[in-house]
Amino acid sequence: MPEWITVLALAVAALVLLSAYVSWRAGRLDRMHTRVETAYAALDAALLRRGAAVLDLAASPALEPASAVLLGDAAAQSRRAHGQGRAARELAESNLSRALRAVVDEPGFAEALEWPDDATADVFAEVEAAAKRVMLARRFYNDAVASIREARAGRLVRLLRLAGSAPMPEFFEMDDEPPAPVSP
């Protein structure tokens, strides 16, 4: 068998291996993009849910009106920022976290939840759960963004433009600290 056939066979084998590797990398990127999108959808849903729960709390008769106005305003700002730029949304959601903490931290809040019945306590439990879910969802989303940013930084990916025209996902930066647990 002439030498060149061996060389050719090896070259073909190398090419096949390389293209398999490249397509695996591209597939991995694709999966990561999907993961980011799913994570963003989850974060979006968590934020909307938290806003709705806070609005419910603001409408509760157990709250005094100043706290109700603050919460209502913050929730309305966050809803309005939905669909605006990322920066506006991050700011509005951070403000909602801060307003929520400020209201919950005021002494007397826990006692108010018990009165006149536990309906308000239930609404607040929903707010607490929603706030925690926002924190989790944001962590998962940012985690997905971090891994895709790392993957896309590779030389091969950039050289062969494996990511195509997909925009580079951005971290979601916000103050997502949930309110401290209330102890009556």
Added chain:
Amino acid sequence: MRVGLVCPYTWEVPGGVQQHVGDLAEALLQLGHEVSVLAPCDSEEAELPSYLVSAGRAVPVPYNGSVARLSFGFRAAGRVRRWIREGAFDVLHVHEPAAPSLSLLACWAAEGPIVATFHASNPRSRALAVSAGVLQPALEKINGRIAVSDAARKTLVEHLGGDAVLIPNGVAVDRYAEARPFEGWPGEGGAIGFLGRLDEPRKGLGVLLDAFDVLGRERPGLRLLIAGPGDTGEVADRVAPELRERVVALGRVDEVDKVRAYHSVDVFCAPNLGGESFGIVLAEAMSAGAPILASDIPAFAHVLRDGEAGRLFATGDPADLARGAAELLDDPERRRVLSRAARAAVRAYDWHTVAADVVRVYETVLPLDGSGGPVTAGRKESV
């Protein structure tokens, strides 16, 4: 009468509402009423005026697109209730009750005659639009509503409905009456004064500078004293180089220097192009007894009694301004007459007069037969 005033913003932070409440409290005390003011305070009670009761520290919280320092929560509400109970006021007067702070809590907790003053003018307040529903039950208890300006009244009507009587801010006339002029002012050659934002075209500084371009050349000793926030370097750039050293721009001045500035000039010029509803600066200058040269916008013409208490010139016309300034600078007798007339005319805007108007509102909301009894903290006892 026992009056309880509620200020929603931190007392020590300078602001229009705080100033208004403080001036009103002092004017009411001088009229012989008993006054207690409840406000969020940072400092110890000992360092505060005797009429002030601290509601504790305010908390920074995002509201209406910025971070505001407000008092809210049940502890604050409890303090408000205790203050109302202990004060046994004939009338409760809350300020800016739509802000989520002490005033709103006071409206919510109190039963009895309540008067409210609205300060903010924000025609498109989203926060107000959103919270109108929550506010309504508390604000419905208000028996008499006061707005400090037409704009504030319009805001109130648009967002919350109903109407209000207009009682403008007062001027603490006595605070401006006496002061030592700056060293070397007004000087031999005369001096013209201006106070207002330097970079706000509607304040009309440009008109004055144009007029000074003529006046300054005709009168070698004449100087211009300019005070107000803004870029002083930019002002110098707008003056011809040979006149520059006679234009003194102080930038932002504190309250004491502001009063001294009014006393340091021969003529005080208010060249506004419009948009002024009252002209607090003009009223302050009148209180200081400065001879006034003002543009003839309707608000100024009204305050100056159509020229009796100050020389008016055609708005935006540097030539007419220069003519008026020359007239006043050359005629000390005329300046004396105008100064006296201005001091007399501004009395109508003094806090004493304004406080008397406010007392009339109190009297209107009190029950006629005196059966009402004091304001109470209502049924909502602390939980």
